[in-house]
Amino acid sequence: EERRAARKAFLSLWDNGDGTHEIRGKVSTLHRSMLERYLAAELNLDLPDPIDRDGRTKDELRGVAFGRFLERINTRALPQLGGVNAIVVVTMSLDTLLGGIKPGMLDTGQPISAREARRLACAAGVIPAVLDGDGAVLDLGPHVRFHTKKQRLAMNVQQQGRCAVEGCDRPAWMCDAAHLTAYAKGGHTSVKDGALTCPCHHAMADSPNYTIQRLGPGRIRLIRRQ
Numbered sequence: 001e002e003r004r005a006a007r008k009a010f011l012s013l014w015d016n017g018d019g020t021h022e023i024r025g026k027v028s029t030l031h032r033s034m035l036e037r038y039l040a041a042e043l044n045l046d047l048p049d050p051i052d053r054d055g056r057t058k059d060e061l062r063g064v065a066f067g068r069f070l071e072r073i074n075t076r077a078l079p080q081l082g083g084v085n086a087i088v089v090v091t092m093s094l095d096t097l098l099g100g101i102k103p104g105m106l107d108t109g110q111p112i113s114a115r116e117a118r119r120l121a122c123a124a125g126v127i128p129a130v131l132d133g134d135g136a137v138l139d140l141g142p143h144v145r146f147h148t149k150k151q152r153l154a155m156n157v158q159q160q161g162r163c164a165v166e167g168c169d170r171p172a173w174m175c176d177a178a179h180l181t182a183y184a185k186g187g188h189t190s191v192k193d194g195a196l197t198c199p200c201h202h203a204m205a206d207s208p209n210y211t212i213q214r215l216g217p218g219r220i221r222l223i224r225r226q
Contacts, residue, residue, distance in 0.1 A: 002028065002029075002030075005027075005028040005029065006028060008026055009025070009026055009027050009028060009031075010025055010026055011023070011024075011025035011027075012024050012025065038069055039062050039065040039066060039069060040065075042064075042065035042066075042068045042069050042072075042174075043061055043062075043064065043065040043068075043174065068174075071120075089106070090104045090105070090106060090112070090117050090120050091104060091105045091106075092104040092105070092114070092117045092118075096114045096117055096118070097117075097118065098182075098185070099118075099207070099208030100114060100208075101114050102114060103117070104116070104117025104120075115203050115206065115207060116203075118203075118206040118207075119176075119199070119202060119203050119206060147177035147189055147194055151177070151189075151190070151191050151194065152177055152196065154191045155172070155177065155191055155194055155195060155196045155218065156172040156173070156196060158191070158217050158218035159172055159195070159196055159218035159219070160218065161173075163175055163196065163197055163198040163201060164195035164196055164197055164201075164218055164219060164220050165197055165198070165201040165205075165220055165221070165222055166215060166219060166220065166221045166222075168197075168198060168201060170198040172196045174198065175196035175197055175198050175199075175202075176196070176197055176198075176199060176202045177194055177195075177196055178194065178195050178196070178197045178202050178205055178206075179193060179194060180193050180194065180195055180205075180212055180214065180220065181193055182206075195218070195220055197220075201222060204222050205220075205222060208225075209224060209225055210222045210223060210224055210225065211223050211225060
């Protein structure tokens, strides 16, 4: 049965043309169990869900968890592809990185919003390539911009296990490590200049429409610009 299951395994992807892609496949019992465990670890799906406020189903939450799982994969542990690690490159202008609205571009040729490009510039396994007006590469972001496990743990303790944004109680284990002073503007990858913020508030913090007010260790407020 296991040998037959291995021969039947497949995975197909196709573009819906609306920013979403369909995934259909068949895997063995072992790989299904592994995938379920990985996704449960991302969003703690085995517990009554304390973080979803939008009425999403468990399958919809699995979709969110699958995306987060892909963003967290350690690309250095994967076989190389074309002589380099299997890393997605996001190309953007310097203006976009600093808060502009011009879309970023994946190295697959597909566009993504400026906000998503800035968020991905903070994600492991994604390299931001910043171009000048003539298309010359100004910077190919280094991995040292990412907070270490010990720094994340320290911020978790400092924030009492929740998102750093005032009034948000989303758990720190599902948060992104953000720079309070943008990395592109000289921000340091440190506990003092960092905070664990949920994906929604991370996008707001990176947006030029908001400013960050520091309320104390492990606590910040996002203020919308007038």
